[in-house]
Amino acid sequence: MVRYRILGRIDVYNGEAWSPLPAAKQRALLGHLLIHANRFVSADALITELWGEQVPPSAAKSLQVYVHRLRRAIGNGDEDGTLLTRPGGYELAVAPGALDAERFTALADTGRTALADRRPDAAVDALTRALDLWRGRALADVPPTPSVLAEAARMEENRLAAWQDLADAKLAAGRHEELAAELHTLLAEQPLREPLWAKLMLALHRSGRRSDALQAYATARRTLLDELGVEPGAELREVYRTVLGGETPPERPRSAVGCQLPARVPDFTGRRQQLTTVLGLLHGEPADAPRMVVVTGVAGAGKSSFAVHAAHLLRESFPDGQLYADLRSSTGRPLDPGEVLAALLKTLGVTGAALPATPDERARRYRAELADRRALVVLDNAVSERQLRPLLPGTGDSAVLITSRGGLAGLEGALRVGLGLLPEPEALALLARAVGDDRTRKDAKAAARITRQCGHLPLALRIAGARLATRPHLSAARLADALADERRRLDELVAGDLEVRASVSLSYEALPPPARRALRMLGLLDVPTVPGWVLGALLDGPYDEGERALDTLLDNHLVEVAATDIGGEPRFRLHDLVRLYAHEQAAAEDPAACRAAAVRRVGAAYLDLARAADTALAAGFAGPVPDGAYAWAPPAAVRERVLAAPQDWFDAERTTLCALVRQAPPDLAWRLAASLANYLEAAAHFDDWRDTHETGLAAAASSGDLLGEAVMHRNLGELLTVQDRYGAAVASFKRSLRAYAARGRPEPGEGAAAAGLGVLLRLRGRYGEAAACLDRGIAAARIADNPRAAAYAHGGLGTVLLERGEAAAARREFGRALSLSRTDGYTMGEYAAERCLGLAALAAGELDASRRHLETALVLASEQGNRVGEIHALQWLGHLDDVGGDTARADATLAECLTAYRRFGERFGEALTLRAQADLWLHAGRRAEARTAVQQSLSIWRRLDSPYWTARTLDVLAAVHATEGGADAEIARLRAARQATSLRAAVGLPAGLRAATVDGRALGGHLTQLSSPASV
16 A cells, blocks of 8 residues: 655655655645545646646646656556546545544544543543654645645644644643643744643643743743734733642633724724714623624725724723624635634634634634623624624624625614715815825815815825825825816826825834834835845845844835745735835935945845856856855855755746846846846746846946856847847857957856857858857867856757758767766756757657657756747657657647747747648648648748758748649749759758658658668
8 A cells, every 4th residue: 555644745655665756846746636635636736736827838748747757656557556547637546544644633633532531641642643643844845836835834733733732631641741841842843832831831830840830931921022022812821820829720711812903094084973873882781682783885985994993992892802804805805704704713712623614613613702702893894694694793792893885784683874975074184184284274275176076085085195195296286186187087096005105104103223224225126026035135134133124014014925935935025105115215314335235235145046046957058157246145044945946936036036137236237137047048038038138238338347248148149049030149149259259268158159159150051150160169168167068069060960961970969968968967958969869860760769859858848947948849749740640639739839939939930830730731631721831931931041941941832832733833843942952052051962751751850861762
């Protein structure tokens, strides 16, 4: 029986030994299947799990490869065993007890049952065996996708819940000293878990160590104050009083709720009559049933602000706490009652395994928790009666305050208070308070116009006030004039996130000095998002200093969490207006040198990480990005995460890195751009490639940095080659070589530049010059000790030989390129060499060998995230499918390739694919489609000025004409054939070149020097 472990790193036991999975994609695949063990998982879901948003065209084929490899890894060589193929997906059959997480759950449940039955020794045994199954963080070495992170967090919460149950069992069994020792270790890992501190104090107290128990409380209180800024909760305080008084402690103190309400709006204005009504309805003595008030009104009437304001005024009437829940998500989606109940129960102290699984069970537990409390529950943005009913308390001690746009007529026993538009005096007062100065008082007529144009609607008035508040130069009259145009009024009444915009200056002034400086420094970066460690670079201090400042900014809603990165760490962003405000404050308060140094530190830290990620990807051949002076190194843990998943890191940081190229000083700007080149090429982000390198080139030129100019020109030459702009590419490579020569010393990139020029000259049919450049590239690469550039040049020289019909000599060059690439760990070089070997085998008519090489190239490109490379391999595999008789598969593959090439803007590949489609359709009897495709291909080749493939496409055109019959068709055939022969002669190709044939059909690859048309 195959067994699995996920409570730690992911391992497989195949009957002999436990084994890890070496490949990240295999771990991701197995992890997702184990999360959904014994359930069908669609191929689409697995593709999303493995590739996220950047799904390659060959994902379905690559998934099949990974499934095959996983079957071998788990000892399941056929499809009838553990890993089952289902229509549209797969299912991993896991036997009962074969998964450690399942055994953990069963043992923990056994322990809890024994504890409930007052059998503490049996509970200790079962819970101890359950926790012994853990070997570290769950799914520790599985790539951290959202589903993996969610499952790992769920399992971690279950582990801590089991620990709390084990602590209760050991307390009940009298094993106090043993428990105290264990909890000291656990609390070092989880210092903010108050229930564990309470159990430690009880264990120490019952062991006769009263002073140690009091010291534990002091440590817990100091930790909570330092980390969260809060005092210990009711449970911990109750245990402290018990220990202090020497009493026998209660088993489970009830969790206090406290005040969970959002802050009141500082400039709340008016609504006195409605407030008096609500306070009168909810302030009275408890009744037989909970008292309910529904606040209704149109959107923008201020229902939420009103409800929160009223709830704060009622706090003294509800001493057991005030709960709050927003019943809409941040995207506006109505929340399911079960989700809301889970959050409310956690507030009431019901967490982990104690949280019921179903909505009905949660509703019963929720009513039970509120039964003996006098609490106020605020339910904001309610949508329907069905959504509300499970959230209502069951007894009359508590009260409920609800806001909704609808009347909720079906909600029995509810009293309703409607909020309409504000009267004129209150509307003017709200506008004046929102503006914060005397502009509206000085121009009362303009203020009155604004209130009318806003329809006396509180939200619109707040937006208008915010616009005036953040624009001291804008008069009330000018804003009123702008609002007078009804066609533009809604456009004018937009102020982004009003809560942030209106309060940013007040929030900034309330911050402590370190947090103020952190906000100002963040405002210097015009980037979409940043990880938390960037604060350390901006502040030029330790990571924890930046983290504390960031926590303060988060608490004050000046920074928000935008997403999580590859390691599950949050990424942060400033609202655009907050960034503008912060940037202005930095200009006013911080010297220019300090601002420039902060940006340099961030740029240098990102360059350090980008160089490391680029090296780990092993995708480029121009050599490492040249060293520079680094001002600040990122934390080691961040670097380790980057090295573990460089492709994912580049995906997450691409927009930030591109933005930093525009902001960094010249010496960093071009180096940052260079560190991105290989990733941007492989991922087909050609616009970013061009923008970053044009910016980097301008930066290098402005500072007279010849090395920077040489590197930028070389990389731009590569981009222009990929984009089929051969004339401009030749010019870029020549400029790069001149800059390298002007420096007068060997550089790793010089050989790459020479080889790149050689490849371009070969594309233009200038074979002698191309071979000379490629030989120069090989020599320069050897002098500079750059085996990757040498491999690239050998590959280019092999292609020169292949186009000249010297297939055997070409194979030797491709073999040298493959050997150099493998020795240096240059995966992209391996891919290119395997693809070229596949083309050489095709030219010789060796179809099986060609397929093996091309399929190997496809897998290598897929594993490296090289989207363009995958399509290059797939295009030739499509031709092999055609020659092999699988017309339908070939047709689909070539259509996929054509779409991808057009999306990439890759005209060379587009023309090759059109030519292959013409060949396919010709032999399938679809002559008209074949003619259209070959003519489109020929048009592209002529624009590209690529004589070799122009001639090879003319060969296909001649074949199309040969099938049409008639004198005109024969004339057209002869004309196309003569043009092809003339083109080959013009570039010096031998006259006896021919295409290999299979069963009488000419293959579509390169020509070779065959004595006669070979039949293979």
